[in-house]
Every structure is written in structure tokens, then in C-alpha cells.
Amino acid sequence: MSITRRTLLSSAGLLSLSALAGTAMAFDNPVTGIEAIADDITLASDAYVYGYPLVTMEMTRRVVTNVAEPKGTRGPMGSIIKLRQYPDASFRDVTAPNADTLYTTAFFDVGDEPWVLDQPDMGDRYFLLPLLSGWTDVFEVPGSRTTGGAKQTFLITGPGWNGTVPDGMKQLKSPTAMVWLLGRIYCTGTPEDYAAVHALQDAFKLQPLSTWGKDYAPQGKVDASIDMKTPVRDQVNALPLKDYFTLLADLMKRNPPAEADAPALARFARIGLMAGKDFDAAILGDHGAKEVPKLSFDRMKLHFIDSDDMKRVNGWNYTVKAGTYGTDYMQRALVTAIGLGANRPQDAVYPTSLKPGVIEDYDGAHKYVLRFPKGQLPPVKGFWSLTMYDEQMFFVANPINRYSMSIRTNPAFEADGSLVIYIQNESPGADKEANWLPAPKGKFHLMLRLYWPDEAKPSIIDGTWMIPAVEKA
Numbered sequence: 001m002s003i004t005r006r007t008l009l010s011s012a013g014l015l016s017l018s019a020l021a022g023t024a025m026a027f028d029n030p031v032t033g034i035e036a037i038a039d040d041i042t043l044a045s046d047a048y049v050y051g052y053p054l055v056t057m058e059m060t061r062r063v064v065t066n067v068a069e070p071k072g073t074r075g076p077m078g079s080i081i082k083l084r085q086y087p088d089a090s091f092r093d094v095t096a097p098n099a100d101t102l103y104t105t106a107f108f109d110v111g112d113e114p115w116v117l118d119q120p121d122m123g124d125r126y127f128l129l130p131l132l133s134g135w136t137d138v139f140e141v142p143g144s145r146t147t148g149g150a151k152q153t154f155l156i157t158g159p160g161w162n163g164t165v166p167d168g169m170k171q172l173k174s175p176t177a178m179v180w181l182l183g184r185i186y187c188t189g190t191p192e193d194y195a196a197v198h199a200l201q202d203a204f205k206l207q208p209l210s211t212w213g214k215d216y217a218p219q220g221k222v223d224a225s226i227d228m229k230t231p232v233r234d235q236v237n238a239l240p241l242k243d244y245f246t247l248l249a250d251l252m253k254r255n256p257p258a259e260a261d262a263p264a265l266a267r268f269a270r271i272g273l274m275a276g277k278d279f280d281a282a283i284l285g286d287h288g289a290k291e292v293p294k295l296s297f298d299r300m301k302l303h304f305i306d307s308d309d310m311k312r313v314n315g316w317n318y319t320v321k322a323g324t325y326g327t328d329y330m331q332r333a334l335v336t337a338i339g340l341g342a343n344r345p346q347d348a349v350y351p352t353s354l355k356p357g358v359i360e361d362y363d364g365a366h367k368y369v370l371r372f373p374k375g376q377l378p379p380v381k382g383f384w385s386l387t388m389y390d391e392q393m394f395f396v397a398n399p400i401n402r403y404s405m406s407i408r409t410n411p412a413f414e415a416d417g418s419l420v421i422y423i424q425n426e427s428p429g430a431d432k433e434a435n436w437l438p439a440p441k442g443k444f445h446l447m448l449r450l451y452w453p454d455e456a457k458p459s460i461i462d463g464t465w466m467i468p469a470v471e472k473a
Contacts, residue, residue, distance in 0.1 A: 076220025110158035111177025120203035134178035134255035374417030382452030398438030
């Protein structure tokens with residue numbers, strides 16, 4: 001994960017050597033002094049990347065739960081947030097929204113006692129209930145793929161809990177006190193299906209074990225000091241370095257690092273960052289105070305462009321390394337930055353196409369087609385969809401209110417059995433409108449979602465199924 005001293009000292013675009021010069025002259029040997037400072041900045045940047053998921057999760061939790069009662073995409077700690085309909089083109093709460101599943105989510109803390117999640121009978125409806133740790137790892141995924149649709153009651157326990165699991169409950173062990181339930185329930189979007197999914201959402205229960213069997217209503221409170229307007233990523237990136245590490249150290253007390261992180265933490269101790277202890281800002285001093293946040297985020301962006309963790313096929317970029325990361329801290333930080341809450345690849349893969357070629361952008365001034373030959377639709381056991389976004393990754397207003405295409409939108413197949421999707425600004429004509437994915441007049445991006453990818457060959461997970469290129473008509 002670490003960057004080399006040579007890279008740090010020679011990369012003018014990431015860190016100016018002149019920023020170190022004044023401090024370096026305090027040493028008897030200026031070159032040695034610069035190298036020592038560079039080593040500290042390297043360590044600080046590695047530690048910044050390491051802690052980015054936990055800090056981002058906490059900042060997200062603060063914003064999402066900073067309300068008195070559930071409303072829209074927000075709700076108090078311990079309350080179930082139920083999205084009741086797909087967002088439209090006016091929605092701006094999160095980037096890359098979907099028009100396939102209704103979110104059923106909650107932030108809660110299992111550090112003091114376990115919580116009970118009661119899931120109703122889901123029948124054969126597709127759903128998944130990923131549970132994320134404070135470090136963004138998906139530690140359990142109840143749902144259609146793993147546990148089936150029968151009614152179940154789960155006991156979610158925190159680090160070090162050794163109590164007795166009540167009869168009728170299945171224990172799910174969280175490695176951290178912070179837990180984020182990021183459930184998704186498939187919905188066709190018709191009034192009748194909305195009503196059916198709403199009834200399922202209302203049947204979920206979430207409450208502390210000590211209150212089980214009693215009525216429970218979480219009490220929310222509003223902290224006026226929390227910034228509710230600035231995007232969370234921007235808030236995290238703007239944190240002064242000492243504040244960032246102070247928060248990270250405090251969070252690690254209730255959200256312990258994994259055992260595999262011990263070697264990294266042994267390194268970070270040299271700059272004052274130690275698990276279970278307050279951050280000692282005096283050890284790091286002012287080294288990299290201004291440079292490290294930007295340097296670290298630039299490294300994340302570079303990882304997206306040049307990393308074996310990212311697959312690139314026919315103009316589509318995607319990863320099958322998400323949801324669980326081990327010690328790949330850079331990949332974990334990158335996914336946090338561009339897709340917080342990502343699923344395990346066995347549950348979902350999200351290929352994204354930002355350009356049809358290396359240089360040219362997608363533009364509504366042109367017409368495009370995506371053709372799936374007969375028998376070569378995205379191989380899934382759940383469902384797939386193709387979603388249109390504008391350049392900022394939001395839905396595009398259009399005359400037929402269609403933001404994505406999938407089998408549920410009832411497209412027409414060609415005589416040879418292939419499926420052709422028309423991606424353009426204006427209607428392709430009444431005879432082809434069933435297959436039209438409306439584009440804006442300007443630039444746009446595309447995302448293909450594959451829920452529960454089939455792992456039998458051909459599969460996107462092992463690369464034996466390849467996404468066709470989007471071509472100009």
C-alpha cells in the first residue's frame with residue numbers, strides 16, 4: 001500500500017518538494033532531513049488511506065441519523081429508513097441512485113448490547129440485507145442468495161460479546177460497534193408492487209435485545225453543528241489532518257481494526273496513531289498537514305485508473321473486489337470514495353461506462369446502441385438493468401420517465417433473438433420506443449447492474465462473460 005520515497009519526492013503533481021524545504025533546513029544534513037520528512041508523510045498518507053473508510057462511515061452516520069424522526073433517506077440511530085418509491089430526476093441525495101430496488105436501511109450500534117433484526121417472510125421476492133462494519137466490510141448478507149425468503153430473526157452482536165443467543169435467533173457477529181444495514185428489495189415500480197413491498201418494509205423490526213418483545217421507538221435528536229448540506233466525501237476530504245487522525249483514533253476504540261491489520265498499525269504508531277489510544281498529534285507534528293489529504297485522495301484516484309483491482313472491458317470499468325477487502329486498504333478506500341456501501345461481487349457487480357472510447361465522451365448529439373446477442377444477456381440469478389445518468393451521475397429527465405432498462409421494462413427482442421437498446425436523446429420511433437433508454441442532450445454516463453451474478457460459466461465474476469461495447473448507431 002505504501003508509496004516509495006522516490007515517488008513522493010519526484011511527483012510534483014502530488015507533493016511539492018519546496019513545501020518541505022523550510023522544515024528540512026533545520027536538519028544538519030538537508031537531504032537526510034527531507035528524506036526523514038518524506039518517510040513521515042508516506043506513513044501519514046498510508047494511515048490516511050487506511051482510515052478513510054471508518055472516518056467516512058462515521059461522517060455518513062452523523063448526517064443520515066441527524067433527524068428527530070425518519071424522513072426520506074434519513075432516520076435516527078436504530079430506526080429503519082424505508083424508501084417508498086424510486087427517485088426521479090430531481091433526486092440529489094446520493095449519486096448513482098437505482099430504479100430497481102427500494103432501500104430499507106438503518107445505522108445502529110452493537111457495542112453495548114446486541115440488536116435484533118426481525119425479517120418477515122419475503123416469499124420468492126428478490127432481496128438482500130447486507131450488514132456493513134464500520135470499516136465498510138460486508139460481514140453478513142442475509143437474503144435470497146444466502147438464507148432464502150423464509151421469516152427469520154437475527155441477533156447482531158458486537159465485538160467481544162459472549163452472551164447466550166435466545167432460542168429462534170441466528171447470531172450474526174459484527175467486528176465493530178457501528179453497523180450499517182443497507183437492505184435492498186426488488187420492486188417493479190407498479191402501484192400494486194409498491195404496495196406489496198411497502199407491506200414487507202413495514203413488517204421489519206429492529207431493536208436492542210433488552211427491548212425485544214416490547215414496543216420500541218428510537219428517539220432522535222438534531223445536532224445543529226453537523227453540516228447537512230455539504231456532501232459527506234467533501235466534508236471528509238476537508239478535515240484538517242490532525243482532526244482526521246484524532247477522529248480515526250477515537251473511532252478505533254469501539255470499532256477495532258482486524259487482526260490482519262497489526263503490521264500496518266505497528267508502522268502507524270511512529271506517527272502517533274495507535275488502536276485503542278488517543279492520537280498523539282505531537283509525534284507527527286506539522287509534517288504533511290496540508291499535503292497529506294490531497295496526496296492521499298490523488299492516490300485513490302490513481303488506483304482507479306491504474307490498478308489490477310479494476311477490470312476494463314469494451315469501454316466498461318468494474319471491480320469484483322468489493323464488499324470484503326482484507327488488507328487491500330487502497331481498494332477499500334477507493335470503493336468508499338466512489339461507491340460507499342458496495343456489495344460483495346456474489347451479490348452485485350456494477351460495470352460503469354464513462355466514455356465510448358479513450359478520448360470521446362458520450363454525448364446526446366449522437367445515437368448509440370447496445371446489442372446483446374441471442375443467449376448472451378447479462379448472466380444473473382437475480383436481475384440486471386442498464387441505467388442512464390447525466391455527467392454528475394444523477395437521473396436524466398425524459399418524456400417517458402424511464403431511467404433504466406431491464407427485462408421488467410418489457411423490451412422487444414429482434415427476430416434473431418438479440419436485444420438491442422437504443423441510447424439517444426430523441427425517440428427512435430414508436431416501433432422501437434420499448435427499447436429506448438433516453439439520454440440528455442449533453443454528456444452522460446451508463447451503469448449496468450448485475451444482481452446475484454451467475455457464477456457458472458460464462459460469468460462476469462471470472463471474466464468469462466464480457467460486456468458488449470456501446471457503439472454509435
